[in-house]
Amino acid sequence: KNQVEQSPQSLIILEGKNCTLQCNYTVSPFSNLRWYKQDTGRGPVSLTIMTFSENTKSNGRYTATLDADTKQSSLHITASQLSDSASYICVVSPNAGNNRKLIWGLGTSLAVNP
Amino acid sequence: DTGVSQDPRHKITKRGQNVTFRCDPISEHNRLYWYRQTLGQGPEFLTYFQNEAQLEKSRLLSDRFSAERPKGSFSTLEIQRTEQGDSAMYLCASSLGQGALQEKLFFGSGTQLSVL
Numbered sequence: 001k002n003q004v005e006q007s008p009q010s011l012i013i014l015e016g017k018n019c020t021l022q023c024n025y026t027v028s029p030f031s032n033l034r035w036y037k038q039d040t041g042r043g044p045v046s047l048t049i050m051t052f053s054e055n056t057k058s059n060g061r062y063t064a065t066l067d068a069d070t071k072q073s074s075l076h077i078t079a080s081q082l083s084d085s086a087s088y089i090c091v092v093s094p095n096a097g098n099n100r101k102l103i104w105g106l107g108t109s110l111a112v113n114p
Numbered sequence: 115d116t117g118v119s120q121d122p123r124h125k126i127t128k129r130g131q132n133v134t135f136r137c138d139p140i141s142e143h144n145r146l147y148w149y150r151q152t153l154g155q156g157p158e159f160l161t162y163f164q165n166e167a168q169l170e171k172s173r174l175l176s177d178r179f180s181a182e183r184p185k186g187s188f189s190t191l192e193i194q195r196t197e198q199g200d201s202a203m204y205l206c207a208s209s210l211g212q213g214a215l216q217e218k219l220f221f222g223s224g225t226q227l228s229v230l
Contacts, residue, residue, distance in 0.1 A: 041224075
């Protein structure tokens with residue numbers, strides 16, 4: 001069964017600290033892996049999107065890594081800010097250009113405290 | 115702001131009433147999607163348009179749901195005879211479908227529907 005599992009389920013860190021969120025997937029076939037940030041009551045916002053041939057991709061203070069062999073991805077947040085408090089969701093697309101069959105993780109809820 | 119607008123942001127209705135939501139995608143995007151998201155879950159695909167053609171509907175989309183995208187621009191999602199189980203966040207997303215491996219989705223802020 002196609003699944004995306006994320007850990008930890010929730011995380012609390014102090015402002016200015018770094019953190020790393022994990023994503024393991026068992027999805028086949030595999031086209032790309034995405035990380036989204038979702039604030040409470042808002043739609044998801046794309047952070048990164050990587051195909052199987054990409055190992056790392058950065059977007060400002062966000063850096064995602066992908067190991068297609070072990071089917072693992074991580075999202076590293078550097079120098080966290082209060083505005084980083086949100087849910088971070090890992091999403092795997094089995095097929096290129098097909099946004100109807102996305103496999104969504106349940107997200108990691110991040111709280112950044114002053 | 116992703117460039118995708120949804121209206122209204124919140125809707126409270128009584129069971130049995132009809133509701134309609136609107137989505138304005140990014141203007142040059144040819145693909146438009148509707149998703150439904152409940153608390154603690156990922157978005158579930160409902161339906162998909164390429165330009166004005168509705169190409170796919172999920173089995174989640176009962177006959178009480180209808181969606182349109184006239185002229186390939188904005189889209190509306192109507193729910194008739196609402197039920198309490200329809201309470202959810204309804205998300206619209208758009209993309210520039212070019213068959214690329216990395217087709218990025220841009221989501222709107224959603225319409226939060228509460229059926230009393």
